Amino acid sequence: MKYKALIDQMTLEEKASLMSGKDFWQTQDIERLGIKSLFLADGPHGIRRQEAAADQLGLNPGIPATCFPTAATVANSWNVNLGEKVGEFLGEEAVSQQVHVLLGPGVNMKRNPLCGRNFEYFSEDPYHAGKLAASYVRGIQSQGISACIKHFAANNQEERRMSIDTVVDERTLREIYLTAFEIAVKEGQTKTVMSSYNRLNGEYTNENQHLMKDILRGEWSYKGVVVTDWGGSNDRIAGLLAGNELEMPTSAGQTNREIVDAIHSGKLEEKTLDENVDRLLDLIFTASEIYEKPYKSDFDVEKHHRVAQKVSEESIILLKNEDKLLPLKFGKKVAVIGDFAKDARYQGGGSSFVNPTILDHTMDCFEESGIVSIGFERGFERYGKKNAELISKACSLAEKADVVFLYIGLDEAAEAEGSDRKSIKLPDNQIELLNALHEVNPNIVAILSCGSVVEMPWIDKVKCLLHGYLGGQAGARAILRVLSGDVNPSGKLAESYPLRYEDTPSYHNFPGNEASVEYREGMYIGYRYFDTAGVDVLFPFGFGLSYTTFEYSNIRVDKDGVTFKLTNTGDRAGMEVVQLYVGCQSNQIFRPKKELKGFDKIFINAGETKTVAIPFDDKTFRYFNVLTNQWEIEEAEYDIMIGASSVDIRLQGSIYIEGTGAEAPYDQEKLPSYFTGNARHVSKEEFEMLLGRKVPASAWDRTKPLGYTDTIEQCQYAKGFTGRLIYHSIVFAHWVLWKMGKRSSANLIMMSIYYMPFRGIARLTGGIVNMQMLDGILLMVNGRFIKGLRHVWKERKKKIKAQKVLS
Structure with missing residues (x-):
């Protein structure tokens, strides 16, 4: 071990304390031994270090940072050198905010276009995603800090992400869902890996010996740290045995005691704990070295903004250019229509949300573009409400123009962590606007802003289609530079665009049933399916036009x-x-x-x-x-x-x-779907033949009392009135917030409460509720209200008394 001499000076309790956070964002320190805290922050495409309440998990505004294009956008550049440049600038800004571990990039595959977090992921292809991820890692770590690739592994949906069991055969797991991580580990040399929330073939990923020990540490020779996703630790001892060093956030000492007790009982060898401590110490000392030298406490905001613009320019995709309408000829009069032209749609929602240093909007950038705008109309309500008056005003303006620039796409709440999309269609009110505009002016250039696949049955009603994805804080100006011809578009799709959602290979198996999701399509995701099965698509993987x-x-x-x-x-x-x-x-x-x-x-x-x-x-x-x-x-x-x-x-x-x-x-006769590639309708029996075992039960067991790993959602079946009341209260609160237009808050309820396992109440409250108190809550939910309430009260008093003794 590299730090054996230092570890030998620690008490057992000190070693255990290092295995979980000091608070929500920092690791534990041991001042007497010179061991400092590390600060971890979200940052797939920009640093999100919170200005206020930094000890809380919430989504408070972050310190201003450059919002670069999202991973899904940069992936369309197909430029690993550009990815490394983005990483370098992210690393520089992380250093300026004294962040030691940047939680990104996201490396998961785009198995299904409805996944609410696809905007954070690179590609439907593992080789492509792996190369881009490795470039980000190299760039971030060139600044002396650590990247953290996530979410390891087979986390390809948001619905029930904290409890779902991903059922996937070994070959598909290796070739499709692990290859990108393998490239990021081997070629990027990432120092940190974040385990995902989900189970993988029956075991939580951070406890999965096959995933963590056999593959990650064994085959890939990974020497770095594994950190749980926030609140993602289930059995702390099982996690340590699998080599999961760091549990985040803090457990307020609860899991520290579990570790000490496990060593005293012989369940865990102290040698295993020491090995975990040694790897964590290596990260602590190497990632904090940068702050022992003179460093800049700020960064060049304008320079970083220009880099964000360059990245966006190279990632924009020209998907259609009928009559070579683009680049726009000099002197053409343009009507600008669409709410996204006024307020740019430039990033996704959830933990990756960045507070930008500067934010370009289309209407503010026209003068320098050389394009002649004759006016702007909103055209549609941003969040889908129909408004005939807005359409009428937009049509009146469009009649006066040579060309219409129509800015359409998905709103912020449609693509966010914690919830999957319900469809891949654009909102009806935007389609109504497009149809109306086409009647008065057929020269429509559609500018699409969203981070994931959408259906386009309306494609014949636009002359040109420019897809900016989510271009970051400088994306609006970048789009105008492509429209004007100052920039020749060079982006190409990193995902296939089907004609209909029903054509996608995972259509029948997404997001799965209550307890599990079966990857019956095997390796046939994205173009691997479409090209092999001969299924027509609207735009194929790797497609993009140029001038x-x-x-x-x-x-x-x-x-x-x-x-x-x-x-x-x-x-x-x-x-x-x-x-x-x-x-x-x-x-x-x-x-x-x-x-x-x-x-x-x-x-x-x-x-x-x-x-x-x-x-x-x-x-x-x-x-x-x-x-x-x-x-x-x-x-x-x-x-x-x-x-x-x-x-x-x-x-x-x-x-x-x-x-x-x-x-x-393989026996060809027993696996006909896989040998032909027609893997959209695979039977249970054929999938079991591929798996080599029976598939697990996909429905919850409603006969058993609810336990630690059951979710708040399952309270709808609780034996106790308390549990059912909790469920219906959450559903009602979500409905009210959605109707009020507070969709981000509604999504937060789904992300942080509705799909959360009961153990998350203890894991994510920073010690306010401990596991003993949780036992009482479960008694209440399961129909023993008075006994449960007494238990909670008793354990709360014990906790308060213990805290007073310690203080």
Whole structure:
């Protein structure tokens, strides 16, 4: 152990105390030994260190920080160098706010477009997400602090995220849901990993020995710290045995005592505790070194704002450009319509919400863009309420214009931590506005602002579609620079856009049933499903237009990789995202038709030709064999495809690869859906064949009393009137807040109360309610109100008395 001499000086109680937070955001310190506290803060796309009540978990306004584009936006840049630059600036701002661990980036896969947190995640492809995540980590940690990749693992929905059991087969887990984390750990060298709330194949992730010890620490040789998501610790001793060092937030000493008692009883070896302490100390000392040297207490606000703008510009996607209406010709009169033009929609909601240092709005940026605006109309109510008068005024303005810039999208409450979306449609009032505008002026340029997939049955009624995703505090100006032609768009989609939500492979299995969600589609998510099953999409993975054109030629494939020529055949400089896909010609092992195995972004002047090389790596030909329980390579001929998107393959070659000789693990006759790729309607029996075991019960057991791991939502079935009253009160409060327009507060109820397990009452109240008091609350909920109330009162008095003794 690196810090054995220091650990030997600690009492057992001191060692145990380091394993949980000092408060909501800081780790415990031991002053006599020179061990300082670390400060952890949210920050996937900007620092959220709260100005007020920093010892509380709430969503109070943060100290102003640069709000960079969200991960879903930057992913569309396909530029790992840009990702690293974002990380560097995030790290610099974290240092200026004395933050030691920045809680991001989010690395989870976009399994389903309804996931409410998709705006925080990079991609539907693990290779793509992993490369971007690793670049963020390198950038953040170049400033001397720690990044924290999250949420490990298979956390792909918000509904019941603190209790749901993700049921997924081993191969899919490895190839789809862990590969991005593997790349971030190995290539990014992240110092911290955050475990997710959910169960994975029956065990909470931070207690899951297979996930945490066999894979993370064993196969990936991870030496850093694992921290729970806030309130995500279930059994503290099981967590330590799995190598989960840090429980956040504070338990007010309760789990410290559990650790000490476990060592005294022999349930936990002190050696195991020491190993956990050693890894945490390494993080404490390395991440706090930066503050022992002279450092800037502020940062260049304007410079960081300009960088945020550059990132947004490179991430914007041109999805449609009929009649080459864009870039806008000089002198065209533009009517600007849409509430998002007045108040930009630039980030998501929840723990990632950033208080921006500067905020650009479209109407404030027109003069410098050179675009002639003849006026602005709101056109629609932001949160979906219909208003015929707004539509009428918008149409009157549109009639006078050559072109309409229509700013549409999803509101802040639609995409937020803690709740999933109900549909992937735009609000009806926005569609009504679009239909009305089309009647008076067909030259509509739609500017879309949202962080996740939406259906577009209205696409034929717009001439152009520019998707800005959530572009951060400078996104509004960046969009105008693309519209005017000052910037040539170069973003490409990091997720597929289906024609209908019903076409998505997880449609029948999202968000699962009460107790579990079954990943029956296996590895066939996103383009892996659409391209293999031959399902048409609106926009494919990797798609994006430019104001110039590119020609691909002269492909060469050898054992090291692929090279080819790329020529800019247009009349202006631009950047092209080139994509390497690999497909196996053998049918012995089921696979998607093609999988992304490399990419690059190339700047190229008009008329110029460049030679592009994309190397093969250890992930190019591998698959996970469930018989050998390791990565293998199938001996076969492989198709090597270079594309401008997953369906726009420009060049193709092949190469014969010698395999590792492992036995094929599957019986084709028993897994027909997986061998054909038609995995949207997989039966329970076929899924169990893939799993190699029976699926667990997917419904709650309503016959048992409610316990620690049951959720507040389950109070609707409680035996006691108290429990049912709690449930209906929460539902009513949510309904009232939603009707009042306080949708963020309504979402907060769902996130922090409705789906929370009962143990969260103790884990998230900073010791106000301990587990003994929680026992009394459970008695009340389960129909023994008087006994439970007495128990709560008795335990509260004991806690107060103990606190007085300590003080």
